[in-house]
Amino acid sequence: MALEIPQTEKVKLKLQEQDGIDERKLVAQQNLELYQARTTRAYEKLSRLRSFRKRESMLVLRRPIVGRHHSPKFAPNWEGHFIIDQVYDGGAYLLANADGEDFISN
Template identity: 55%
Template structure:
């Protein structure tokens, strides 16, 4: 949308938001605009080249328009409920697809593991090519849900319980 002039991005923001709000989203199968206002937005093109919807609206009396709007507002709860149900179905499908491919890492008490350094400590400090994994640590305790308590070679607790996805087996 910007072309060569990137300094005027803030002037194009309303157009980008309009495009986002009037585009149907896959999870809800509805536009954000319709979920807020209960009807689809009238596009600028529909004003230039009148559509059936705008032509019918122009022929209505003020009372008919008010009655139609009240009916649309009454139906808004049903539209939002349907969108919520579609969203929940979509999220369940995405979770099933993820679970099908994801492997749960499980470790036993006493097993040696390496710990992923970056996600735990936040930003990576040190030389550019320093290792991403540190350790080895021994597993002291196994918690339900995939959390582990680790100890180092001296028997100290270097950190609190950690999720198993940040661990990998250490081969000695």
């Protein structure tokens, strides 16, 4: 003999179950937001905005645009001694070498 549960009881149980799921979703969402806030705070603590001015000198990191860089193992990671010739919006710079010639990376 199977015990029959009235339809109203089934609906009540289903709603209680749904409420429990909603509460767990809310707790998970709150935990996610707290984690993202901690991560953002830790990143901003270690990073700082760096802007360069015209006539400042700098080195350029040598990196391949695509694929792997196939240079000798002990090749330098940095290129030359460059001077900032022009500063553009958005953090772009026009570089010139020590002789005043525009630098174009190849």
